[in-house]
Amino acid sequence: MRDVLEQIDNWIDQGEEIAVATVISAAGSTPRPVGARMIVTRTGKMHGSVSGGCVEGAVVETAIDVLEQRRPKLVSFGISDEMAWDVGLSCGGTIEVFVEPLEAQVAD
């Protein structure tokens, strides 16, 4: 959470709509721990990481969909060895990512 707060504030100031994606479970060898977060704007900007590069592209698409539907979504990804090899990561596990809209526009 701490590592995305500053960017959330910047994006709120810029009037962006923001979705938060959180790794809520990880099985096997995964590059990012449970609790790792990335944030995505409706315009497609991203910050942070949930897998060290393997599935971020898919999470951005899910996040934009979540912002359009205004409803959270739980998605799971198997990080295949081939994908891992492609991006040079030692993964091979499975992660679940919870993607939700952030209603943070009322900053105090």
Add this chain to the structure above:
Amino acid sequence: MNAEVFNAIRRAIAEERPAAFATVIEGDNVGNYLALIHPDTILGTLGTESLDNATLQELRRFLTEGGAQALEIDGQRLYVEAQLPPPHLVIVGAVHIAIPLVGYAQIIGYKTTVIDARGTFATDERFPHADRLIEAWPDEGLAQLTLHPGVAAVVLAHDPKFEDPAMEVLLKSDVGYIGAIGSRATSDERVDRLKTLGFSGADIDRIHGPVGLNLGGKSPEEIALSIMAEIVAVRNGKDPKAATATAKTL
């Protein structure tokens, strides 16, 4: 995450106050939040009172122990996470032992604060490495800090007029470690004084005194190391003195 919960968690992080929250990740109430901010502010709902009550017990545990994990409570799958501030060493009494103690604590990743009413002790020259120096009476100085289970407090002021006001504040808080310097005889006298002030035996048992593990050291640096070692052991749930006491009864 709704604005109320998000802003409360953001404020807790800024104020270095422990926070824990649970969110529904599947089903009708997906996206609902229940948050617990230290010491006992509760925000939001997961959907039903019974689920909230069952989850609050978990949140209280997370608030002390930390962690992040998906759990099932009453048949509902939830994600639970704690946002804990960095561990914080608070030293009352800017005596010589405090100087190396601040150094050890910093290496281990603690934020450090030194409190002393005597301005000649709590100086930047003596403590250039401390995160914060507070020139105040112990109870007034402690009142300026957020006390929580991640705080370790060490009272190095030998004098009861400094020590007792500090103990009164610390024993009424939920700090994770309280240590007080002094010989066995000094410790016994402290127990008598605190009983007079109305504290129970269980309250007083929270105090580690004489402070520190017995490393046999004599220099301020060695004593500081023994104190830091005890703080780390207690934080990791391995109180060596408690283990020794159990072994003796066996």
